Amino acid sequence: MEDTIFSKIIKREIPANIRHETDEFLAFDDINPQAKTHVLFITKKPIESIIDLNEEEKDHELVGRLILEARNWAKAEGITGYRLKFHCGKAGGQEVFHLHMHLLSNQG
Numbered sequence: 001m002e003d004t005i006f007s008k009i010i011k012r013e014i015p016a017n018i019r020h021e022t023d024e025f026l027a028f029d030d031i032n033p034q035a036k037t038h039v040l041f042i043t044k045k046p047i048e049s050i051i052d053l054n055e056e057e058k059d060h061e062l063v064g065r066l067i068l069e070a071r072n073w074a075k076a077e078g079i080t081g082y083r084l085k086f087h088c089g090k091a092g093g094q095e096v097f098h099l100h101m102h103l104l105s106n107q108g
């Protein structure tokens with residue numbers, strides 16, 4: 001997979017307002033927020049899209065942990081309601097081809 005804006009953020013080659021980090025995931029503010037809180041949760045593993053999940057490599061379990069990580073982060077921030085969103089493929093509105101989930105909330 002080619003480098004994307006998000007892989008450069010992981011490598012700290014371009015800046016972002018990082019909100020949370022684990023061995024597997026990075027979360028940072030969306031540069032063009034669509035809600036009071038708009039955080040992108042990305043995998044460090046280079047996967048282009050939900051469309052490209054590899055079941056043999058148990059990528060679905062990685063995505064499950066990504067959702068839990070976002071759930072736990074929101075709870076710690078006192079955010080009690082939010083939307084989680086994946087854009088899947090160009091025809092689904094995806095612009096950055098590095099797996100990510102949007103967390104949007106009017107709280108936070």
Ligand code: AMP
Pocket residue numbers: 005016029030031032033040086087093094095096097
């Ligand atoms: P999508 O691929 O459609 O799920 O959306 C990609 C998202 O990445 C958009 O909401 C952009 O505003 C956001 N974005 C693009 N470049 C950056 C950046 N350098 N830092 C933070 N967010 C970004």
